Amino acid sequence: MITSYEWSGSETGGRRYSPFVINVEHKKPWHTLTGRQHFFVQHDWMAELGEQLPVYRPPLNVIGHYGDEHLHEDGRAEVTVRYLTPHSKWSIHSNYQDNKYMLDLSRGGPAIWMSTADAERIGVRDNEWVEAYNRNGVVAARAVVTHRMPEGTVYMYHAQDRTVNVPRTEIGGRRGGMHNSLTRLLLKPTHLAGGHAQLTYAFNYYGPTGNQRDEVTVIRRRSQRVEY
Amino acid sequence: MPRGQSTVGRVMAQVAMVMNLDKCIGCHTCSVTCKQTWTNRTGVEYAWFNNVESKPGIGYPRRYEDQEKWKGGWTLDRRGRLVLRSGGRVRRLLSLFSNPDLPVIEDYYEPVTYDYDNLVGAPAGPDLPVARPRSVLTGRPADITWGANWEDGLGGAPEHAGGDPNLSGEWAEKVRFEFEQTFLFHLPRLCEHCLNPACVSACPSGAMYKRVEDGIVLVDQDRCRGWRMCVTACPYKKVYVNHATGKAEKCTFCFPRIEAGQPTVCSETCVGRLRYLGLLLYDADRVGEAAATPDEQDLLDAQRGVFLDPRDPEVIAAARASGIPEDWLEAARRSPVYDLVARYKVALPLHPEYRTLPMVWYVPPLSPVLDAVTVAGGDQEDPDHVFAAVTRLRIPLEYLASLFTAGDPDVVGGVLMKLTALRSYMRAVSLGEEGNEAALGAVGLDAAEARDLHRLLAVAKYADRYVVPAAHKEDAAALSALESGCPVESAGAPAGGGVALGMPTLRRTPSEGPA
Numbered sequence: 001m002i003t004s005y006e007w008s009g010s011e012t013g014g015r016r017y018s019p020f021v022i023n024v025e026h027k028k029p030w031h032t033l034t035g036r037q038h039f040f041v042q043h044d045w046m047a048e049l050g051e052q053l054p055v056y057r058p059p060l061n062v063i064g065h066y067g068d069e070h071l072h073e074d075g076r077a078e079v080t081v082r083y084l085t086p087h088s089k090w091s092i093h094s095n096y097q098d099n100k101y102m103l104d105l106s107r108g109g110p111a112i113w114m115s116t117a118d119a120e121r122i123g124v125r126d127n128e129w130v131e132a133y134n135r136n137g138v139v140a141a142r143a144v145v146t147h148r149m150p151e152g153t154v155y156m157y158h159a160q161d162r163t164v165n166v167p168r169t170e171i172g173g174r175r176g177g178m179h180n181s182l183t184r185l186l187l188k189p190t191h192l193a194g195g196h197a198q199l200t201y202a203f204n205y206y207g208p209t210g211n212q213r214d215e216v217t218v219i220r221r222r223s224q225r226v227e228y
Numbered sequence: 229m230p231r232g233q234s235t236v237g238r239v240m241a242q243v244a245m246v247m248n249l250d251k252c253i254g255c256h257t258c259s260v261t262c263k264q265t266w267t268n269r270t271g272v273e274y275a276w277f278n279n280v281e282s283k284p285g286i287g288y289p290r291r292y293e294d295q296e297k298w299k300g301g302w303t304l305d306r307r308g309r310l311v312l313r314s315g316g317r318v319r320r321l322l323s324l325f326s327n328p329d330l331p332v333i334e335d336y337y338e339p340v341t342y343d344y345d346n347l348v349g350a351p352a353g354p355d356l357p358v359a360r361p362r363s364v365l366t367g368r369p370a371d372i373t374w375g376a377n378w379e380d381g382l383g384g385a386p387e388h389a390g391g392d393p394n395l396s397g398e399w400a401e402k403v404r405f406e407f408e409q410t411f412l413f414h415l416p417r418l419c420e421h422c423l424n425p426a427c428v429s430a431c432p433s434g435a436m437y438k439r440v441e442d443g444i445v446l447v448d449q450d451r452c453r454g455w456r457m458c459v460t461a462c463p464y465k466k467v468y469v470n471h472a473t474g475k476a477e478k479c480t481f482c483f484p485r486i487e488a489g490q491p492t493v494c495s496e497t498c499v500g501r502l503r504y505l506g507l508l509l510y511d512a513d514r515v516g517e518a519a520a521t522p523d524e525q526d527l528l529d530a531q532r533g534v535f536l537d538p539r540d541p542e543v544i545a546a547a548r549a550s551g552i553p554e555d556w557l558e559a560a561r562r563s564p565v566y567d568l569v570a571r572y573k574v575a576l577p578l579h580p581e582y583r584t585l586p587m588v589w590y591v592p593p594l595s596p597v598l599d600a601v602t603v604a605g606g607d608q609e610d611p612d613h614v615f616a617a618v619t620r621l622r623i624p625l626e627y628l629a630s631l632f633t634a635g636d637p638d639v640v641g642g643v644l645m646k647l648t649a650l651r652s653y654m655r656a657v658s659l660g661e662e663g664n665e666a667a668l669g670a671v672g673l674d675a676a677e678a679r680d681l682h683r684l685l686a687v688a689k690y691a692d693r694y695v696v697p698a699a700h701k702e703d704a705a706a707l708s709a710l711e712s713g714c715p716v717e718s719a720g721a722p723a724g725g726g727v728a729l730g731m732p733t734l735r736r737t738p739s740e741g742p743a
Contacts, residue, residue, distance in 0.1 A: 089255055100341070101260045106380060108340065108361060108372035115407070116386045126384035127373060142372075144383040147405040148412070163347055165372075166358050175355040228360045 033197040045193045051208070059214045060186065062134070069134055069218050071171070076220055077122040081114070083132065083217040084155040085179045094159035109165025110141040110178065112156045112219070115149040124221045132156075132219040133171055137181030140169045140222065154219060156182075167226035183212040236546035237513030239536060241556055242423070242443025242587055243486055243696060244508045245495070246568045246575045247416055248685060249593040250647075251502035254380065254414035256280050258494035258503075262418075265493045266480065270719040271472025273339035273364050276376050277479035278418040278494045284392045284403070284411075284627060285379035289335040292465040293393040293579065299329040300463030301426050301582030302519065310520045310583065312430055314460045320430065329460045337374040339364045382412050394630040399622045408603060411596040411624045415631075416502075418494060419466040419479035420578065420586030421445050423510065423534065424519040427478075430461035435476070441703055443587065444481045446715050452476050454727030463582040472719035474727030480715050487707065489698030496694075504688075506563030506695040507556060508570075508587070509536040509547060519583045524634040527580040534585070535570050538563070559697035564684055565589075572673075572681050574643050576632035591685070592632055592640055594647045596624040611652035611667060618644045646671040654682045 010021040022028050029035030033042070039053055046052045059082060062069065070078050090106075091097035103109070112132060114124075124130055126145040131138060132154070141156065149155070162178040169176045190208040193199045199208065262278040281287045295301055299314040314320060314329060342359035350357035363370035379385060386405040389395075395403055403409075421438075425445050428436040435451035436458055438444070447458075447467075454474040458467040467478045482492035490496070495503040511534055518530040536543040538560035547557055560566065568575040568591065575589035598608045600621050606613035618625065618641045625644075629637040649671045653663035668678050684692065699707060 089253060101263055102256070103342075104339065104375060105256050105259060105377040106375070107378075107383070108375060111383075113383065116405070126387045145386060146382045146384065147386050147407055148382045148410050150407055162356065162358075164342055164359050165361055168355070175358065228358055 031198050041199070043193055043196050043199065046190060046208075049190055051190055057211075057214075059216050060211075062216045066135055071133075071218075078218050078220040079118050079121045080216060080218050081118055082153045083134075083182055083215040084153060085158050085183065085213055086155055088157040091157075091159070094161065097157065097159075098161035098164055103164065107142050107144060110139070110156065110160045110162075110176075111144045112139070112141045112154050113144045113146060113149050114154040114219070115151045116145060116147050117151040118149075118154065118219070119143060119145040122219065122221050129167070129222050129224055129226055130219055131169055131171055131176075131222040132182060132217045133169075134182055134215065134217045136184045136215075137177045138169045138171045139178070139181055140167050140176035140226070154217070167228050170222045180212075182217050183215050185210050185212040236536060236543055237511045239509055239543065239547040239550040239552060240440070240443065240512045241507050241509050241547075241552050241560060242421070243481065243505060244421070244443070244565045244569070244587040244589070245418075245492075246504040246565050246589045246591065248502040248504075248591040249413055249415065250591065250595055251500040252280070252414040252416055252593075253500055254280055254282065255499050256377065257497050257499050258416055259377075261493050261497040262479075265482070266716060267468075267477075269470075269472075269716070271470040272468060272477060272716070274333060274336045274376070275468035275470075275477065277466070277468075278416065279376055280414050280416045281377070282379045282382055282385075283413055283415050283631070284389045284395060285382070285385065286388055286391045286393075288337075288376050288378075289331045289465050290374075291391055291393055292331070293463075295463055295582070297329070298331070298463070298465070299460055300465065301461070301579075301584055302424070303583070304520060304522065308520065308522060310424075310516070312426055312461055313463075314426075314430060314457065320432070320457055324432070324455060327456060327460055330456060331459070331465065333365065334374070337376060337378070338370060340370050340372060382410065394627055396630070397626065397635075399626045403623055403627075409623075411599055411627075413593040413596055415578075415590075416494070417464065417466070417578070418588060419445060419481070420464055420584065420588045421479075421481055422587060423515050423531070423585035424583065426461040426463065426582075426584050427458035427467050430457040431455070432457060436467075439483075439707070441699065441707060442483070442486060444483050444486065445478070446480060446483070447476045447478060449473075449475055449715065449717050452727075463579065463584065464586075470717060470719075472726075473717045475717060477716045483715075486696055487699035489696050491694040491696060501688075501693065504564040504568060504684075504693050506565035507538075507560040507697065508563065508566055509538050509543060509552070509560050510534045511536055515585065519585055524581040525636045525639075527583065527585075528577065528633060528636075528639065531577060531580065531585050532570055532573070535566070537570070538566060553700055556697045559695050562695045564688065564693060564695060567681075567684060572646075572677070574646055574681070574685075576640065576643065578631060579634075580632075581634040590632060591647075592628050592643055594644055594651070596628075597621065597644055600624065609652075609655070611648050611664075614648045614652075615645060618648065642671075646673065649673065650678055650681060650685075653678050654686075 008020045008022045009017040011017055023030055041052050088097055124143045127142050130143045131140050156179045166176050258278050259276055266277050267275045279288050301313055302310050303313045305311045340361040341364050342361055344359045346357050347359055361370050361372055432455050433451050433453045435448045452475040458476050467476050470477050491505050495505055514534050518534045521527050521530040569589050575591050577586045577589050597617050601608050601613050601617045625637050629635050629640045633639040649667045653668050656663040
């Protein structure tokens, strides 16, 4: 078992993993000042930044900070969208969603889910190859076009295997990345509020939560001839 | 024949299944464990005895519900007699060597494997090596363009789901694939082990049979000659051709487990615990009459009319006379399937209009209706809002009706009303309030029945969900008489020799299972 407070379950005796078993059943206090679960953080910096309670923060204004990231090649249509990397119902992190059967029962490789409107904007049909890129990296994947996605947001399931059906990208010509190729953890001031109970850093960030799952990416249709 | 005056005919028992669709999360554990057990072999890479579809969607194989095209199931001729939609004996004989109503591999999907060897054997290079997809049929690199679950979570729905055969009729024109109007549910499917199986009737070789003991429909691998009439005749497209042996294979209802009193693999491993297995007693002499019921929308009642009440003394006497053992009668009285299908009438058959009298039934999902309530600005927890939605919202009610009641929205609406009243009543009870028994009464339940049905639908344990009596030793010889040991075959030495299919067999090497 990884020694992080986050892994607070018990799998003894083949038990299914469930968080906080150690805290609830073995009465180990939570790593907070009160020893209990709480949403409110009494820390000067958190107060100053207005984050004592959970709050909504929009993604970083990338255009403001980094400028327009579009490549603007030959007037090719591109769209800037929010990029999410949710866990799927078929996997525990990277496990199981890429086994042979689950590949047969999905699109058989990396895929990015996008809305009908965004797909139309860049002229992409269901199952066509697209490339998503930003300052962090580039991903080549099949598009899953569905009305179940809201306009302006795409997602790529967490930790699809980079060794299965990942072609070389048009941009850069190297092997495409996986979901985390487009993300980056940016430090913000609250991350530096260390030495304060649950704000103490440990493996898998036990503190003010990371922001790398709140990215923005550019996405466009690519050549349908892929090379591996 | 009106009940009461009639004497019960020949009583038979079948192990049947019910699935509660509100609980299905589309995890595909049933499909994967089924595949690992039964079809992890060369020749059936494309076959999923159990698959889970996202609805609305065209399904697997594509548009299998379009019987105008595929000619599955039964229809009535001008004199009201049951005939196979694929044609009578003469027509089937004439098309023996070129059956036009057969799905091709593209209607299922071209199965692939991946060049996994490349991951460890690639020469040193600038980039991480990858495993690219390769067709297991041709051995050539392949583009993956369709699959057994292509439409999962409505993926590609704006492009494809309009082709769902259930989206017909003027109401369907209002179905738009837009974010605000999304409705989705998962539909797990396996062989229906029908009372009136079209596949058995269509087989020219007499290789398909429905077991007398438990109603399971099987293929005798020794007798199958690969005519594939069963594939056409099955309206659910749940008979598959093993293209390595040339013979038909299908869901076996995991009969070796059923005989041992265990649930099927798909049921055993169901994460959502939505499957129920139990006995249904039925009057075998009235099956043909029920299947030939003139009005399609009366087929549901006709099929329910064939099922017999295992607590009725007359039925018990007739069942004993038909040789059904006492422990099976006891199991029939404890059957959760009988309760859901016949007693509470909350389970419905999939496409009764195919007239095969299917034996895998479904509790229709309330969740698409609840979603529609929210979209319309209502409150899911207010039963009046839900009742109003069931009465007024044609989508998704008409859609469910086209799946489960031959298009009769009142019947499926009635079931959803019952589930709503039950949900509301049990919610009140669990909050320590007085439940509304009048609302329960309006859907035909009293408080005790509500608690019983709630227990069955919500918290039933393993032993309550699966009531499968073991087969009897004295029947062992009969049970194994037709079986050649295994109802599915490996490519190596198929029983009775292989059947040449006249198909290209360019496969590189036989792949036994996934890498």
